[in-house]
Amino acid sequence: MKSPDALKTIGEVSKIVNVPIYVLRFWEKKINLISPIKKKNGTRYYNNSQIILIETLKDLLYNKKYSIEGANKQLSIEISNLKEKEKLIKDLKELIIGINKLL
Numbered sequence: 001m002k003s004p005d006a007l008k009t010i011g012e013v014s015k016i017v018n019v020p021i022y023v024l025r026f027w028e029k030k031i032n033l034i035s036p037i038k039k040k041n042g043t044r045y046y047n048n049s050q051i052i053l054i055e056t057l058k059d060l061l062y063n064k065k066y067s068i069e070g071a072n073k074q075l076s077i078e079i080s081n082l083k084e085k086e087k088l089i090k091d092l093k094e095l096i097i098g099i100n101k102l103l
Contacts, residue, residue, distance in 0.1 A: 034054060
């Protein structure tokens with residue numbers, strides 16, 4: 001059995017997110033944030049962060065009724081916000097380390 005962190009093929013991702021393979025390929029063309037690893041033979045491999053991104057995209061399109069363009073913008077905003085949060089967490093950890101050294 002594969003590790004949960006192992007790369008997944010497009011067929012496996014299709015089953016995980018319950019979306020046909022051709023839809024995943026279409027989204028890949030339209031949403032620049034979806035970028036699976038492609039081997040020389042054309043096989044696509046997705047990591048966990050890409051799968052989460054695809055699940056979020058599916059929610060935006062199917063449940064929240066965003067257009068492709070609107071979903072692309074929203075995903076960009078969410079990723080930007082996530083990066084800001086990660087930077088804040090990193091800065092806070094460094095601050096805590098600095099304070100602990102002073103104590």
